[in-house]
Amino acid sequence: MQYNVxxxxxxxxxxxxxxxxxxxxxxxxxxxxxxxxxxxxxxxxYVQASIEARHLWxxxxxxxxxxxxxxxxxxxxxxxxxLKLATTSQPTYINPVKLIDSNxxxxxxxxxxxxxxxxxxxxxxxxxxxELTTSFTHHSDSKYKTLSFVHIxxxxxxxxxxxxxxxxxxxxxxxQLEIQNKALDVEIESxxxxxxxxxxxxxxxxxxxxxxxxNGQWDxxxxxxxxxxxxxxxxxxxxxTLVVNDELKLNAPFNKTVxxxxxxxKAHWQxxxxxxxxxxxxxxxxxxxxYCNGELExxxxxxxxxxxxxxxxxxxxxxxxxxxWQHFPSVMTATKDSTFVSLLGAxxxxxxxxxxxxxxxxxxxLSTGPLTxxxxxxxxxxxxxxxxxxxxxxNAPQQLQQLVDKGISGDNSFFHKRDAIDxxxxxxxxxxxxxxxxxxxxxxxFFVSHYNNxxxxxxxxxxxxAVTGEQCWKELADNLAKHVANIDVYHxxxxxxxxxxxxxxxxxxxxxxxxxxxxxxxxNQPTGVYEDHAGGGGPGGQHCYTNxxxxxxxxTGSTTSKQALLKICGWIEGYYExxxxxxxxxxxxxxxxxxxxxxxxxxxxxxDRGTGNYLQALMDxxxxxxxxxxxxxxxxxxxxxxxxxxxxxxxxxxNVESTWFYTVFFQAVCRFIQIKEQLNQSDYDxxxxxxxxxxxxxxxxxHEYAYLDKPDILEFPxxxxxxxxLRKLCLFAFAKAYMPAxxxxxxxxxxxxxxxxxxxxxxxxxxxxxxxLCLMMQNMNFVDYEQAASPTTDFLNxxxxxxxxxxxxxxxxxxxxxxxxxxxxLRKFSLRRERSQAVKRFPKFQQWLGKP
Numbered sequence: 001m002q003y004n005v006x007x008x009x010x011x012x013x014x015x016x017x018x019x020x021x022x023x024x025x026x027x028x029x030x031x032x033x034x035x036x037x038x039x040x041x042x043x044x045x046y047v048q049a050s051i052e053a054r055h056l057w058x059x060x061x062x063x064x065x066x067x068x069x070x071x072x073x074x075x076x077x078x079x080x081x082x083l084k085l086a087t088t089s090q091p092t093y094i095n096p097v098k099l100i101d102s103n104x105x106x107x108x109x110x111x112x113x114x115x116x117x118x119x120x121x122x123x124x125x126x127x128x129x130x131e132l133t134t135s136f137t138h139h140s141d142s143k144y145k146t147l148s149f150v151h152i153x154x155x156x157x158x159x160x161x162x163x164x165x166x167x168x169x170x171x172x173x174x175x176q177l178e179i180q181n182k183a184l185d186v187e188i189e190s191x192x193x194x195x196x197x198x199x200x201x202x203x204x205x206x207x208x209x210x211x212x213x214x215n216g217q218w219d220x221x222x223x224x225x226x227x228x229x230x231x232x233x234x235x236x237x238x239x240x241t242l243v244v245n246d247e248l249k250l251n252a253p254f255n256k257t258v259x260x261x262x263x264x265x266k267a268h269w270q271x272x273x274x275x276x277x278x279x280x281x282x283x284x285x286x287x288x289x290x291y292c293n294g295e296l297e298x299x300x301x302x303x304x305x306x307x308x309x310x311x312x313x314x315x316x317x318x319x320x321x322x323x324x325w326q327h328f329p330s331v332m333t334a335t336k337d338s339t340f341v342s343l344l345g346a347x348x349x350x351x352x353x354x355x356x357x358x359x360x361x362x363x364x365x366l367s368t369g370p371l372t373x374x375x376x377x378x379x380x381x382x383x384x385x386x387x388x389x390x391x392x393x394x395n396a397p398q399q400l401q402q403l404v405d406k407g408i409s410g411d412n413s414f415f416h417k418r419d420a421i422d423x424x425x426x427x428x429x430x431x432x433x434x435x436x437x438x439x440x441x442x443x444x445x446f447f448v449s450h451y452n453n454x455x456x457x458x459x460x461x462x463x464x465x466a467v468t469g470e471q472c473w474k475e476l477a478d479n480l481a482k483h484v485a486n487i488d489v490y491h492x493x494x495x496x497x498x499x500x501x502x503x504x505x506x507x508x509x510x511x512x513x514x515x516x517x518x519x520x521x522x523x524n525q526p527t528g529v530y531e532d533h534a535g536g537g538g539p540g541g542q543h544c545y546t547n548x549x550x551x552x553x554x555x556t557g558s559t560t561s562k563q564a565l566l567k568i569c570g571w572i573e574g575y576y577e578x579x580x581x582x583x584x585x586x587x588x589x590x591x592x593x594x595x596x597x598x599x600x601x602x603x604x605x606x607x608d609r610g611t612g613n614y615l616q617a618l619m620d621x622x623x624x625x626x627x628x629x630x631x632x633x634x635x636x637x638x639x640x641x642x643x644x645x646x647x648x649x650x651x652x653x654x655n656v657e658s659t660w661f662y663t664v665f666f667q668a669v670c671r672f673i674q675i676k677e678q679l680n681q682s683d684y685d686x687x688x689x690x691x692x693x694x695x696x697x698x699x700x701x702x703h704e705y706a707y708l709d710k711p712d713i714l715e716f717p718x719x720x721x722x723x724x725x726l727r728k729l730c731l732f733a734f735a736k737a738y739m740p741a742x743x744x745x746x747x748x749x750x751x752x753x754x755x756x757x758x759x760x761x762x763x764x765x766x767x768x769x770x771x772x773l774c775l776m777m778q779n780m781n782f783v784d785y786e787q788a789a790s791p792t793t794d795f796l797n798x799x800x801x802x803x804x805x806x807x808x809x810x811x812x813x814x815x816x817x818x819x820x821x822x823x824x825x826l827r828k829f830s831l832r833r834e835r836s837q838a839v840k841r842f843p844k845f846q847q848w849l850g851k852p
Contacts, residue, residue: 005083007379011471018070018371019372024067024382031053038085047069066557097159108194110195123186160191184354198371200367203233208494213538217522229347233343238335242305242307254336260288265286266422272446272448273448274425321341321343329342361482380394420433421448447512456545457770462552478556484503490539498574502572503568504520508521569617569621589818603640606641607651607662611641631676656714662696666697698739700728700732706722723775736789738795754782835849
C-alpha cells in the first residue's frame with residue numbers, strides 16, 4: 001500500500017536539482033513510529049529523503065512527518081510522491097560522523113568518499129576535503145576581518161535517515177560574536193547531504209539587547225543598536241566564475257569584482273519605507289551595479305548571483321545566498337584568494353542598523369551545482385483525511401473564495417501592494433503593506449504602514465496553500481513567516497517582561513511609520529489621531545498571533561518559526577500571569593481592574609481578544625511540546641473568564657466598540673473543545689467549556705446582528721466590521737452540534753447573516769484591502785467549524801437524557817483571593833530575580849545594580 005502525499009514542480013525551463021522540505025500530516029492510527037517508511041516517486045523509484053516523525057497522536061501513532069531531500073526534475077516537470085511501507089528488513093546503519101581532536105571537530109564521511117569537517121568551536125567553519133573552508137567575516141577599516149566567537153552556547157548534531165539509508169547530517173550551532181563591543185548572537189542550522197556534500201545553512205543573527213524606547217516610542221537610532229558595514233560568509237578560495245544573471249557570466253582570474261545590490265531596482269526604490277535614523281533615504285544606487293577593479297561594468301535591476309569553485313576530481317561547488325536582491329543591501333565579492341557573500345549589509349552601502357531585539361535569517365547553500373527550491377503541493381485529499389488541519393477552509397463558500405483569490409491575482413494583490421511602497425530590503429521583505437491605514441490620507445503617494453501579522457494572515461495564507469495548492473500563497477507565507485519571526489518579534493530577555501519576547505503591534509493607525517520601522521510608535525508621529533490614541537507603548541496581549549507560526553513550522557519544518565512561536569507563548573503567559581517576582585506582583589496589584597489585563601485580586605481574565613489570543617498561544621504550544629499542562633491552563637483561563645451561569649447583560653455586549661472581540665475568545669473556546677474531543681476527554685473542563693459556549697451563543701441568537709446595521713454607534717463604520725461578522729458564523733456553525741433543540745434556529749440565523757455579509761463584501765472595494773483580506777482568510781471557514789464539532793459520546797448521552805448545564809452545577813464564576821496570589825509570589829521570592837526585574841524595569845538602576 002502506498003499513499004500519495006505531495007508533489008514537486010520545477011518551474012524552470014531547464015532541468016534542475018532542487019531541495020524540498022515539507023511537513024506531512026498523517027491520519028490517526030495510519031502509521032506507527034516503528035513503521036519502515038520510504039518515499040517513492042510516481043515511477044515507484046525510491047527517493048533519497050529523510051523521514052522523521054515529528055509529532056504523535058495521543059494513541060502514539062504518527063501525526064506529523066517531516067520529509068527533506070534533494071532530487072532532480074526536468075523542465076516544467078511535476079511529479080507526485082508517495083509514502084510506502086518498506087519491504088526490506090531493518091538495515092544496520094553506519095554512523096557517517098566521527099568526533100576528532102577531543103571532540104572539537106566533526107568529520108563527516110560522504111557517499112562519494114569526500115570528507116566534510118565541521119568545527120565545534122568556530123560556528124560557520126566548514127572544510128571540504130581540505131580544499132575549501134568557510135568562515136564569518138566583518139568588513140571594517142577597508143578590509144575583511146575574520147570573526148572569532150567569544151562564547152559557544154550550543155552544539156549538537158543528528159543523522160537524518162530514511163528506512164534504507166543515511167541521508168544527511170543536521171548540525172545546530174549557537175555562539176556569540178562581538179561587533180563594536182556589543183554582543184551579536186549567531187545561530188546556524190546546517191543540513192549536509194551525504195550523497196554529494198550539498199550544504200543548506202540557515203544563519204540567524206540577533207541583537208539580544210533591550211531597546212531604550214523613551215515614552216514608549218521605538219525609533220531608529222537606539223543606543224543599543226549595532227551598525228553593521230558588512231557581515232559576510234567567506235570562502236577561502238578564488239571563484240572560478242561569477243554568474244550575475246542570464247546575461248552576464250564572469251570568469252577567473254578576479255582581482256576585485258563586486259556585485260552590489262543596493263536597492264530593489266523597482267519603480268519606487270527610493271520609497272520612504274527605507275528611511276534611516278535621520279529620516280533620510282540613502283540607498284547607494286538603483287538596483288545592481290557590477291564593478292571590476294573599481295570600474296562600473298554592468299547595471300541591472302535585480303540579480304541572484306552564483307559563485308562557483310573548482311575542486312579536485314572535477315568537483316564544482318556553487319555558492320548561493322537565497323533571496324539576494326530581496327534582502328538588499330547585498331553584495332558578492334571575488335578577490336584573488338577569497339570570495340565573500342553578505343549576510344547583512346554591503347560595504348558600499350551605508351551601515352545597517354540592527355535594532356535591539358531584531359534579527360535576520362539568511363539561507364546560504366554550497367552545493368555541487370546550482371540548487372533550487374522546488375515548489376511543493378500537498379495532496380488535498382490526504383490533508384483532509386488526516387484531520388490535522390480541522391479549521392482549514394476546505395468548504396468555504398465560492399463567493400468568499402473568489403474574493404480571497406484577489407490576494408494573489410489582479411491589480412491589488414499582495415504582490416502589487418508590496419511594490420506600492422517598495423516593501424523590500426532585509427528588514428521589510430515579506431511584510432504586508434497595511435494599505436487600509438491611508439483612509440484618512442488617500443492622496444499621500446507613499447503612505448508607509450506595516451501590518452505586523454494582525455489577524456494572522458500567515459495562518460490564512462498557509463490554509464489557502466493547503467486548500468488550493470496555489471504556490472503564490474506558499475511564497476507569500478514563507479516570506480511573511482520569516483519576517484514575522486525575525487522582525488516583528490522582540491528578541492530579547494533584557495526588557496521588562498510585558499515586552500520581552502512579544503509581538504510588536506502593527507504600525508500606528510492612520511499615520512505613517514516614519515522611523516519606527518515595524519515597531520508601532522514613532523516620536524515623529526502626530527498625537528490624538530483617533531479616540532483613545534496611545535501614541536506610545538509596546539507589545540500587548542491584544543496583538544498576539546501564533547497559529548500561523550505553528551502551521552509554518554508543522555508544514556515546512558522551519559526552526560525559525562518554531563522558536564518565534566515558543567518565544568511569543570512565553571511572553572504572553574508572562575504578560576497575563578507576571579514573572580513571579582514581588583516587584584512585578586506589586587505592579588499587577590496596582591493595575592488590577594485595568595482594561596485588558598488579568599485582575600490578580602479576583603483571578604479573572606478579561607473577556608476580549610487578548611484572552612482569546614492567550615488561549616490560542618497555549619494550544620499552539622501544546623501542539624508543539626505536547627505538554628498537557630498547557631491544556632489545563634486553558635481550562636483554568638476559560639473558567640476564570642466566563643461561566644454557563646453568567647448574567648450576560650452585565651457584559652454590555654451591546655457596547656460594540658468595547659466588546660466586539662468576545663467572539664475571538666469563543667473561537668478559541670471552540671478549538672479547546674475540539675482538542676478535548678480528539679483526546680476523548682469528556683471531563684468537567686470540557687463540559688464547562690461547552691456549556692459556556694452554548695450559553696453565550698443562545699444570547700447571540702437573540703441579540704446579534706450585522707455590525708453595520710447600526711453604523712451610528714461605531715467610530716469608523718467601515719467594512720472591517722463586516723469581516724469581523726464572519727466570526728459569528730463560525731460560532732453558530734460550531735455550537736449547533738451541542739444545541740440540537742436550537743439547531744434549526746441557529747442555522748436560519750447563520751444563513752441570513754451569511755447572505756448579508758457576503759453581499760456587503762462583494763459590493764465593497766474595501767474587500768481588496770489588506771485587513772479585510774486577512775479577516776476573510778481567517779474566518780471564511782465557518783463550514784469547517786461545523787464539521788470540526790464532534791460532541792463526545794458522554795455528552796450526547798447526557799443530552800439525550802435531557803441533561804442541561806444546571807445538572808452539572810452550580811457553575812459559577814471562579815475567583816481566587818489576593819492573599820493567595822501574594823502568598824504564591826512570596827514562595828518564589830529570589831533576591832537575584834528581584835534585582836534583575838528592577839534593572840529591566842528601571843534602566844537607571846543599572847549604574848548601581850549592574851546589567852540584568
